[in-house]
Amino acid sequence: MSLFLSGTWEHALLAQVVKEAAxxxxxxxxxxxxxAIQKIVYFLQVLDVPMRYxxxxxxxxxxxxxxxxxxxxxxxxxxxxxxSPNPDKYSKFTPGPACEELIAKHAAMLERYEGTVKSTxxxxxxxxxxxxxxxxxxxxxxxxxxxxLGKEPPKQKVLARFREFKGAKFNDKEIxxxxxxxxxxxxxx
Amino acid sequence: MKATSSFRQPEYLxxxxxxxxxxxxxxxxxxxxxxxxxxxxxxxxxxxxxxIRQLALTDLVYPGATHTRFEHCLGVMELASRxxxxxxxxxxxxxxxxxxxxxxxxxxPLAIARQLVRLxxxxxxxGHACFSHAAETVIHEGGGHESFTFKLVEEKEFLGNxxxxxxxxxxxxxxGKLLRGGAVMPPQLKVLKDLVSGEMDxxxxxxxxxxxxxxxxxxxxxxxxxxxxCLDLHxxxxxxxxxxxxxxxxxxxxxxxxxxxxxxxxxxxxRIRRIYDYYLCQYFAEKGREAFDSADKILNQxxxxxxxxxxxxxxxxxxxxxxxxxxxxxxxxxxxVHETGEDANAMDLKHSGKLLEKLRENxxxxxxxPDVASQSIHRLLLPEDTEATGLVALxxxxxxxxxxxxGSRSHILRRIPRRFQVxxxxxxxxxxxxxxxxxxxxxxxxxxxxxxxxx
Numbered sequence: 034m035s036l037f038l039s040g041t042w043e044h045a046l047l048a049q050v051v052k053e054a055a056x057x058x059x060x061x062x063x064x065x066x067x068x069a070i071q072k073i074v075y076f077l078q079v080l081d082v083p084m085r086y087x088x089x090x091x092x093x094x095x096x097x098x099x100x101x102x103x104x105x106x107x108x109x110x111x112x113x114x115x116x117s118p119n120p121d122k123y124s125k126f127t128p129g130p131a132c133e134e135l136i137a138k139h140a141a142m143l144e145r146y147e148g149t150v151k152s153t154x155x156x157x158x159x160x161x162x163x164x165x166x167x168x169x170x171x172x173x174x175x176x177x178x179x180x181x182l183g184k185e186p187p188k189q190k191v192l193a194r195f196r197e198f199k200g201a202k203f204n205d206k207e208i209x210x211x212x213x214x215x216x217x218x219x220x221x222x
Numbered sequence: 223m224k225a226t227s228s229f230r231q232p233e234y235l236x237x238x239x240x241x242x243x244x245x246x247x248x249x250x251x252x253x254x255x256x257x258x259x260x261x262x263x264x265x266x267x268x269x270x271x272x273x274i275r276q277l278a279l280t281d282l283v284y285p286g287a288t289h290t291r292f293e294h295c296l297g298v299m300e301l302a303s304r305x306x307x308x309x310x311x312x313x314x315x316x317x318x319x320x321x322x323x324x325x326x327x328x329x330x331p332l333a334i335a336r337q338l339v340r341l342x343x344x345x346x347x348x349g350h351a352c353f354s355h356a357a358e359t360v361i362h363e364g365g366g367h368e369s370f371t372f373k374l375v376e377e378k379e380f381l382g383n384x385x386x387x388x389x390x391x392x393x394x395x396x397x398g399k400l401l402r403g404g405a406v407m408p409p410q411l412k413v414l415k416d417l418v419s420g421e422m423d424x425x426x427x428x429x430x431x432x433x434x435x436x437x438x439x440x441x442x443x444x445x446x447x448x449x450x451x452c453l454d455l456h457x458x459x460x461x462x463x464x465x466x467x468x469x470x471x472x473x474x475x476x477x478x479x480x481x482x483x484x485x486x487x488x489x490x491x492x493r494i495r496r497i498y499d500y501y502l503c504q505y506f507a508e509k510g511r512e513a514f515d516s517a518d519k520i521l522n523q524x525x526x527x528x529x530x531x532x533x534x535x536x537x538x539x540x541x542x543x544x545x546x547x548x549x550x551x552x553x554x555x556x557x558x559v560h561e562t563g564e565d566a567n568a569m570d571l572k573h574s575g576k577l578l579e580k581l582r583e584n585x586x587x588x589x590x591x592p593d594v595a596s597q598s599i600h601r602l603l604l605p606e607d608t609e610a611t612g613l614v615a616l617x618x619x620x621x622x623x624x625x626x627x628x629g630s631r632s633h634i635l636r637r638i639p640r641r642f643q644v645x646x647x648x649x650x651x652x653x654x655x656x657x658x659x660x661x662x663x664x665x666x667x668x669x670x671x672x673x674x675x676x677x
Contacts, residue, residue: 037575037592037645041359079405083364088404091611095405098601098612102641106594109571142363176405183325197460 036131036138038110043084045139046150047103050074051113051126052136053154061159064125066117068162070104071096072169076153079172082146090198093162094170110135167211170198175221185221188212230314232332235389239337247293249432253300258388259344263296267374267381268348271295273524277433278356279498280489282553284437287489291347291354294432301424302343304450305417306336313455317413320463324408326396335414337389342400342418345381346425348374351520352528357502361514370520372398380517409462413455416465421602421616422449422475430481433489441484444477456617456625466617467628476634483599486642487564491595497555497648500591505532505546556591556648557659560666563676565639566594573675574645580669581647585662589650596643604629604636 038044050073054065065073075088075095088095104126107113112135117125136143143150157165174194178186192208215221234240234256241254255263262268271291280287309317310332321331349371351361362370374380376398385394399407403415419425427446434442452471456464467475489495506513514520535544536551549555560577562570571594578592603613607629615627629635647666651659 037571037578038594042364083369085366085368093611096611098598101612102596105568106571106596109568110575111572173405177407177409180399180406181324181408181410197462 036110036112036134038106038112040135040138042139042142043086043099044103044107044112045135045143046077046082046084046146047074047100047107048112048128048132048135049143049150050077050154051107052128052132053150054158055127057155057158061155063158063160065158066126066162067101067104067124068093068165069158069160070126071100072165073153073157074100075169076157076172077146077149079176080149080153082149088173090170090173094166094198095173107135164211167203167208168215171195171208171212171215172220174198175215226315228313228315230310230318230332232310232336233330235330235333235337238388245296247297247300249428249435250297250300253296255296255299259299259340261384261388262341262344262381265381265384267521268292268295268345270521270524271348271350273526274350274352274354275525276354276429276436277489278353278495278502278525279550280437280492280495282498283492283494284439284489286436286438287433289432289436291350294429295344295347297428297432298346298418298424299340299343301427301446301450302339302418303336305424305453306339306414308450308453309413309417309455310336316455316457316463320410320413323410326392327410338397338400338411339414339417341385341397342414343424345375345397346371346401346418348381351514352523352525353502356499357506360503360506361520363511363514368401370517372402373517375401413463413465420465421600421614422453422465422467422478426482427478430478430485433485434481437489439485439488441488442481444481445474446478448474449478454617454619456619458617464617466619466625469618469620469631472618472628472632475628476632479600479635479638483638483642486597486599491597491642491644493558493561493646493648494555496593496595496646497591498550500593500648501546501549501555505543505550508543508546554653556589556650558646559590559649559659559662560645560647560670562645564642564644566643566645570675571645573670573673574647576673577666577670577675578647581649581662581666584665585649588658588662591648591650593646593648594643595646596641598641599638600635600640602629602635603627606636 050070051065058064072094074086078084078086078088086097086099088097104113108115111129111131113126113132114129115124116127117123171191175186175191178190178194192212195208238257241256243260244252244254247253274291276289276291276294277287314332318331321327321335327334349367351358351367358367375385376382376394382394385397386392400411400415407415417424430442431446434440449471452468454466454468456466458464532547532550536547538544560574562574578590581590601613603610603615607613617625618628618631619625649662651662
């Protein structure tokens with residue numbers, strides 16, 4: 034294979050996430066779809082992995098249009114493949130024949146963030162898309178409120194902001210319990 | 223009964239914020255700035271932008287394109303200020319109410335916000351390294367020039383200390399949040415961010431016109447003064463404010479999007495410009511990461527220093543990075559043998575990849591270089607969209623106060639592709655070997671059609 038695309042750092046990072054997800058899926062089940070790849074990359078950015086992707090909250094939570102475009106490019110270049118039996122309904126990204134070639138081009142930098150990518154994919158891949166949407170949006174709401182108030186925001190303010198984003202899609206108990214679990218896990222540092 | 227005025231005119235924060243200085247801009251006329259801003263403009267980190275060209279080696283195609291990031295940044299500061307002042311004059315009360323919710327803006331919200339917008343415009347590109355975007359992926363490994371901009375603005379040892387001294391403690395952090403956007407930015411600042419870099423922003427308004435002016439083309443011109451006059455605010459569901467456009471501005475907005483499309487096709491992604499970007503990337507990549515592995519090393523390289531080194535190394539002859547240097551000095555470039563349409567899709571890219579393999583098999587003595595140029599032109603929601611995620615429903619305000627999303631009222635926007643994307647294959651064929659060039663182009667055309675591609 035010879036890569037046609039330039040193979041930026043972000044492309045290599047996506048390829049690494051897909052490769053890692055394939056390993057985790059084989060061991061623990063789950064699959065990497067369109068929502069999961071967005072949320073995993075969102076949390077990688079929260080965890081200080083450098084990238085030029087910019088996330089905004091849309092209907093399904095934090096989302097970056099460029100990632101959507103880049104996955105299409107990577108498929109065209111056979112770096113990744115969509116193995117879903119019904120790709121119109123959902124995607125299932127798996128490594129393609131050119132995956133290793135692209136990863137090799139950025140091996141040194143990928144190695145620096147290998148641990149973060151591994152642990153993030155391992156933690157998030159088994160979650161359902163709805164749950165990923167819930168935790169990523171809660172995280173986004175927390176960070177926004179913290180930036181507005183200049184200090185750690187009260188739980189009620191974060192939940193109110195979450196409601197502005199999501200309306201009635203999730204019930205109050207589900208949101209509050211998830212908030213508590215994320216806080217206990219130290220994600221709202 | 224007396225009507226309540228929405229008009230606001232922000233005070234200057236201190237006497238040092240009164241714009242006593244002025245500088246002549248070839249596009250916007252005189253740009254005024256304050257003593258506090260002068261300290262930033264004259265700071266060595268910003269001053270280096272005087273020696274970083276806006277369009278890298280585009281002067282090899284358009285000889286006039288030798289202008290710098292320095293004048294662009296001043297232009298963005300000026301246009302962002304004009305847009306802010308327009309909103310303060312027409313919707314000041316609403317803007318003030320919104321901004322007061324941010325802890326740091328609770329006192330003097332409009333005065334601080336105006337200064338933030340000006341500095342965001344001035345410093346939005348301060349992280350650019352030599353040759354601007356051209357070799358960015360090699361020089362700024364990871365986060366690009368934007369991440370480096372955040373570092374320079376926020377960290378004390380760079381501009382952070384100067385900014386905090388000039389304005390107030392924490393100003394650099396607040397400016398950093400505004401530049402970063404996303405979850406770390408208070409949502410009330412989104413209107414300010416959108417004035418600097420949004421769907422109808424000062425950044426694009428400036429570079430389209432400035433680059434047109436210096437390249438000597440007309441593609442980037444549109445009536446930006448009209449657009450500023452038509453800026454408005456809209457209260458979305460939940461009370462958040464967003465930038466909107468008055469109905470009267472719809473045609474100038476369409477002209478902005480068309481300008482963006484044509485400048486991308488005719489200037490920014492011109493085939494010859496692209497191949498020289500490639501040479502710059504290869505040149506720096508082969509020199510090794512150590513040339514740019516610290517902030518100081520990036521800051522100490524401008525186009526002038528880098529070009530002096532390129533010319534010296536071109537003298538040393540072929541091999542390693544010297545061969546790329548020689549190509550740049552001699553304007554000796556690869557030639558296009560395959561090019562898709564300007565709205566190439568994933569299939570076109572895939573076919574181009576297969577064609578590259580065939581070319582390499584059939585002409586093993588020729589060096590082929592693949593390239594994909596891709597740029598978003600707009601991301602406005604249109605009536606035919608079935609999925610709104612990732613798209614912007616830019617509000618359009620009628621004189622009656624009623625609002626629609628702009629995409630639903632513009633027939634022209636529906637005809638302009640959202641993305642400019644073209645795949646090309648370049649080949650290393652000497653100028654005097656026209657016969658081989660013709661043979662390869664003809665082969666490429668036939669093979670591409672056989673693969674199912676459309677040229």
